[in-house]
Amino acid sequence: DAGITQSPRHKVTETGTPVTLRCHQTENHRYMYWYRQDPGHGLRLIHYSYGVKDTDKGEVSDGYSVSRSKTEDFLLTLESATSSQTSVYFCAISERGTSGRRAYNEQFFGPGTRLTVL
Amino acid sequence: QQQVKQSPQSLIVQKGGISIINCAYENTAFDYFPWYQQFPGKGPALLIAIRPDVSEKKEGRFTISFNKSAKQFSLHIMDSQPGDSATYFCAASVGYGGSQGNLIFGKGTKLSVKP
Numbered sequence: 001d002a003g004i005t006q007s008p009r010h011k012v013t014e015t016g017t018p019v020t021l022r023c024h025q026t027e028n029h030r031y032m033y034w035y036r037q038d039p040g041h042g043l044r045l046i047h048y049s050y051g052v053k054d055t056d057k058g059e060v061s062d063g064y065s066v067s068r069s070k071t072e073d074f075l076l077t078l079e080s081a082t083s084s085q086t087s088v089y090f091c092a093i094s095e096r097g098t099s100g101r102r103a104y105n106e107q108f109f110g111p112g113t114r115l116t117v118l
Numbered sequence: 119q120q121q122v123k124q125s126p127q128s129l130i131v132q133k134g135g136i137s138i139i140n141c142a143y144e145n146t147a148f149d150y151f152p153w154y155q156q157f158p159g160k161g162p163a164l165l166i167a168i169r170p171d172v173s174e175k176k177e178g179r180f181t182i183s184f185n186k187s188a189k190q191f192s193l194h195i196m197d198s199q200p201g202d203s204a205t206y207f208c209a210a211s212v213g214y215g216g217s218q219g220n221l222i223f224g225k226g227t228k229l230s231v232k233p
């Protein structure tokens with residue numbers, strides 16, 4: 001397995017509270033991503049990072065912010081959690097390139113964080 | 119135009135049968151088409167991927183068929199086994215740079231292989 005850990009793995013919180021999820025990698029990959037997975041919606045990109053302090057929005061970024069101060073860490077923050085943010089959150093990492101037999105954009109996913117907002 | 123439409127949502131196949139999952143896209147600039155496999159409680163993992171310069175790619179029991187003119191690609195699982203029971207996602211991207219290089223995922227197909 002790629003060296004990706006997510007913490008916490010499970011969290012229950014109340015509406016209106018701030019929540020921070022952490023993704024940590026040991027692969028030194030440039031790109032990091034946060035997705036949410038919901039039944040019937042598949043995987044939707046929240047934010048991604050293409051380097052330290054370089055981040056951009058994804059498809060469903062409203063209500064979320066991210067930070068990347070080190071190559072290995074990518075934080076996802078819900079400033080004021082809402083029930084609609086109850087979901088399973090996945091972090092992913094990738095390198096992108098065309099050299100050798102490496103496929104474009106192979107992403108390696110972490111184990112996920114199940115977040116429940118009551 | 120950025121969507122990838124995947125069907126069916128769920129699929130039940132008998133052991134030894136062929137599982138077929140289809141995806142369609144509109145953006146003709148897509149040039150990378152991976153399939154990811156996800157077991158319950160785990161993150162997705164790359165299963166097999168294809169580029170549009172070939173019409174088929176096979177790895178063991180898994181085959182991607184790609185039809186560029188129809189803008190469709192599909193995953194075939196031959197001799198399906200109970201251990202193949204998982205959720206499968208197709209995806210697509212443009213090149214490998216910037217936001218276009220981000221993967222666009224289909225909504226997933228839950229496959230159950232009955233013994």
